[in-house]
Amino acid sequence: MARNFAATLGYDIADLQPGMVAEIGRTVSEADILAFAGVSGDTNPVHLDAEFAAQTQFKERIAHGMLSAAFISAVLGTKLPGPGAIYLSQSLRFRAPVHVGDTVVARVTVKEVVPEKRRVVLETLCLVGETVVVEGEATIYIPPRQG
């Protein structure tokens, strides 16, 4: 039986409008930081070495900024616009540290839809409680449906 790929896709461009919001929450564990260090190769001791981190302005280890950015990718790729979406650009301003045990909420909000280019622009925020830890903007391409 042929698979129905349309059934796995996220929003089509015509379904999107400004103000739509989606988010995920992820509690950052030691294992997440180690896993991210492994897959990225970013072994900066501010992330991995508690004694080193104690000497810094943060006083304890901080998560990789790009780990929070990865959670933004997860919202975009699984929820809004969802599966099939193709990343065109992302800006990231790292505003505050994320520590082990913090729950990062990655929230994306549709700002602008450009149907003729099949593009959507989204505001992308990561929050820990009320604190913005990462802010920026994403542009996504929504491929035409096939079959």
Place this chain on the structure above:
Amino acid sequence: MARNFAATLGYDIADLQPGMVAEIGRTVSEADILAFAGVSGDTNPVHLDAEFAAQTQFKERIAHGMLSAAFISAVLGTKLPGPGAIYLSQSLRFRAPVHVGDTVVARVTVKEVVPEKRRVVLETLCLVGETVVVEGEATIYIPPRQG
């Protein structure tokens, strides 16, 4: 014996000048894509489902754009400016897909040094062969040395 944390640090702000370059090369495996999907939660089928990907413009699975971005983080955090560096911002334009088996070279080049703010601005590129797959710019804070 007290640890000499200065010995683990990367470049101090006074050591940096425009034109300095560093890079890493990473061959993207199936395992890298799975690991990144796991740590990020980004299970978009364009990354994980070969049959789905065959229906797309890319014809085969592509790596997460944010995985290439993570390799940029690795160069910044381990080589230039190196350990201790703190990410302030990153822009990313995803220009071309990365496939399983591609070797991504993440290259950073110092563009501007702002000693009074202890900030450095770097051009950040990811290449597969001669093809630019990601381009953007990073701003990094270099903490003062202690002890």
